Amino acid sequence: MRHSAAHVMAAAVCKLYPDVKLDIGPSTEDGFYYDFDMAHRLSPEDFPAIDAAIKALIKAGLPFERREVTRDEAAALLAGQPYKLERLADIPAGEAVTLYTCGGFTDLCRGPHVATTAEIGAVKLMAVAGSYYRGDENNPMLQRLYGMADVSQEALDAALTRIEEAKRRDHRKLGKELELFSICEEVGPGLAHWHPKGARIRVAIEDFWRREHFRAGYEMVFSPHVGRAKLWETSGHLGFYRESMFPCMNVTEGEGSHAAVEQYFVKPMNCPFHIQIYKTRRYSYRDLPLRWAELGTVYRYEKEGVRHGLLRVRGFTQDDAHIFCTPEQIEDEVRATVTFALRILRRFGFTDITAYLSTRPEKAVGLPERWEQATRSLESALKAEAIAYQVDEGGGAFYGPKIDLKIKDALGRPWQLGTIQFDFNLPERFNLSYIGEDGKEHQPYMVHRALLGSLERFFGILIEHYAGAFPVWLAPEQVRVLPITAGQLEYARGIERRLREEDVRVTVDADNEKLGAKIRKAQLEKVPYMLVVGGRDAEAGVVSVRSRADGDQGAMTLEAFMEQVKAALTE
Ligand SMILES: [Zn+2]
Numbered sequence: 069m070r071h072s073a074a075h076v077m078a079a080a081v082c083k084l085y086p087d088v089k090l091d092i093g094p095s096t097e098d099g100f101y102y103d104f105d106m107a108h109r110l111s112p113e114d115f116p117a118i119d120a121a122i123k124a125l126i127k128a129g130l131p132f133e134r135r136e137v138t139r140d141e142a143a144a145l146l147a148g149q150p151y152k153l154e155r156l157a158d159i160p161a162g163e164a165v166t167l168y169t170c171g172g173f174t175d176l177c178r179g180p181h182v183a184t185t186a187e188i189g190a191v192k193l194m195a196v197a198g199s200y201y202r203g204d205e206n207n208p209m210l211q212r213l214y215g216m217a218d219v220s221q222e223a224l225d226a227a228l229t230r231i232e233e234a235k236r237r238d239h240r241k242l243g244k245e246l247e248l249f250s251i252c253e254e255v256g257p258g259l260a261h262w263h264p265k266g267a268r269i270r271v272a273i274e275d276f277w278r279r280e281h282f283r284a285g286y287e288m289v290f291s292p293h294v295g296r297a298k299l300w301e302t303s304g305h306l307g308f309y310r311e312s313m314f315p316c317m318n319v320t321e322g323e324g325s326h327a328a329v330e331q332y333f334v335k336p337m338n339c340p341f342h343i344q345i346y347k348t349r350r351y352s353y354r355d356l357p358l359r360w361a362e363l364g365t366v367y368r369y370e371k372e373g374v375r376h377g378l379l380r381v382r383g384f385t386q387d388d389a390h391i392f393c394t395p396e397q398i399e400d401e402v403r404a405t406v407t408f409a410l411r412i413l414r415r416f417g418f419t420d421i422t423a424y425l426s427t428r429p430e431k432a433v434g435l436p437e438r439w440e441q442a443t444r445s446l447e448s449a450l451k452a453e454a455i456a457y458q459v460d461e462g463g464g465a466f467y468g469p470k471i472d473l474k475i476k477d478a479l480g481r482p483w484q485l486g487t488i489q490f491d492f493n494l495p496e497r498f499n500l501s502y503i504g505e506d507g508k509e510h511q512p513y514m515v516h517r518a519l520l521g522s523l524e525r526f527f528g529i530l531i532e533h534y535a536g537a538f539p540v541w542l543a544p545e546q547v548r549v550l551p552i553t554a555g556q557l558e559y560a561r562g563i564e565r566r567l568r569e570e571d572v573r574v575t576v577d578a579d580n581e582k583l584g585a586k587i588r589k590a591q592l593e594k595v596p597y598m599l600v601v602g603g604r605d606a607e608a609g610v611v612s613v614r615s616r617a618d619g620d621q622g623a624m625t626l627e628a629f630m631e632q633v634k635a636a637l638t639e
């Protein structure tokens with residue numbers, strides 16, 4: 069339908085600008101575009117006329133007629149259309165050449181198309197931008213006209229609203245407006261800086277994350293940021309993952325005639341370090357399971373084109389953990405890990421969670437029985453939690469099955485966050501073992517898992533999910549005290565001190581501005597609570613509470629307000 073809309077738009081443009089040279093017009097996720105070459109430079113001022121011509125064509129309910137032709141016939145029909153003729157020449161010999169005609173406009177096209185233009189519900193032109201023919205800057209610059217199309221005006225309006233809403237929530241825009249983070253050229257692409265307000269949120273996330281992990285029986289570890297080439301050779305990263313790693317650092321070690329150059333790599337993953345901790349001693353089956361977690365900052369060499377604000381970065385902190393356990397423990401461990409992952413994700417307001425289970429590919433390492441047991445344990449954990457899941461048969465990594473957890477944000481957009489990944493490769497490569505009940509050495513199961521993915525990407529998603537209006541427990545500034553005049557400044561400072569003692573994130577707006585301006589500022593910065601204090605409030609020892617969620621709450625004592633905050637912190 070959207071591709072048919074592209075034809076209709078091209079027909080409309082041909083009508084209005086007879087000299088136009090056409091290239092191609094594919095559909096996109098929620099719309100379509102068409103590339104034109106013509107003397108007139110299109111601008112949004114031209115859109116109403118083109119929109120009207122499109123509407124007329126849709127209303128006429130014109131049929132799309134398909135016709136198979138010979139190359140010569142096609143070439144004759146497309147005479148005077150240089151791009152079309154080149155596209156015609158691209159069609160491999162032996163493949164049929166088809167034309168679609170609709171309302172007197174004929175286009176070289178493989179199809180398929182809707183039966184008539186009446187099936188195109190509604191169309192809206194969105195933008196025009198320059199685009200090189202075939203994406204090559206040595207070619208002529210064409211004009212790419214973008215449109216959206218949907219089955220009805222209502223559906224199109226809803227899609228347009230979603231796009232507007234997504235723009236409003238864009239974490240790059242909000243990150244700047246709310247002073248949460250920045251990425252700058254001087255430091256390098258894909259390297260994020262957390263500003264004080266963003267860092268407040270990160271600390272709240274980390275505090276919550278650590279507390280929950282300790283409660284769930286995890287221990288914390290910390291590991292270095294760089295390691296010798298030998299480590300990454302043993303782990304296999306230099307063999308399979310080198311393209312995604314930053315290049316090596318040559319470090320001279322030893323002195324004089326003993327000096328030698330050692331190669332170091334900055335870590336793309338934390339696993340080899342956790343394994344080194346494991347290897348410092350011997351374990352018996354009674355010591356297992358071990359659950360070691362680390363907010364580990366890693367660096368990966370992402371290509372220029374794929375970076376997007378915080379969603380794709382080169383330096384990021386994984387909320388990583390590795391579980392080492394016996395075959396007898398694996399079912400319980402996986403079950404507990406899935407339950408734990410869901411609890412963590414739900415705390416951030418993500419309730420729509422689905423899973424993808426990826427199973428054994430053709431080429432794989434590890435014993436088939438272990439693959440079976442691991443896959444079964446993942447699947448039964450999903451069933452026990454009643455999580456909807458799809459199975460990607462054979463789609464697993466060569467070293468173990470995994471589940472990916474996907475959430476939907478407030479706009480219904482899906483994001484992949486957590487992963488629970490078995491590994492039959494690293495325990496083998498690093499020769500990990502424990503002493504079993506039989507007194508013999510056995511290989512432990514190893515599971516990698518990250519629940520939020522990376523803190524940077526997760527933060528980007530959270531900003532958009534909450535549109536910057538973070539819940540009280542995450543808000544960088546939970547309370548702002550607004551003295552009406554300088555006369556209440558001292559009283560306001562006293563309130564600030566008392567709230568700070570209660571670990572409330574609070575500031576005072578001491579600017580010499582009118583109250584209305586202070587309130588607007590706090591609203592723009594999405595502060596959950598404003599405490600307005602005037603002369604009478606100060607005398608009575610109360611505060612006038614304005615809550616972001618519930619509006620004006622009237623005057624109350626600081627103790628009563630604290631009760632409200634405490635209740636809101638659990639939401
Ligand atoms: Zn077509």
Ligand SMILES: [Zn+2]
Nearest residue numbers: 337338339516
């Ligand atoms: Zn790992």
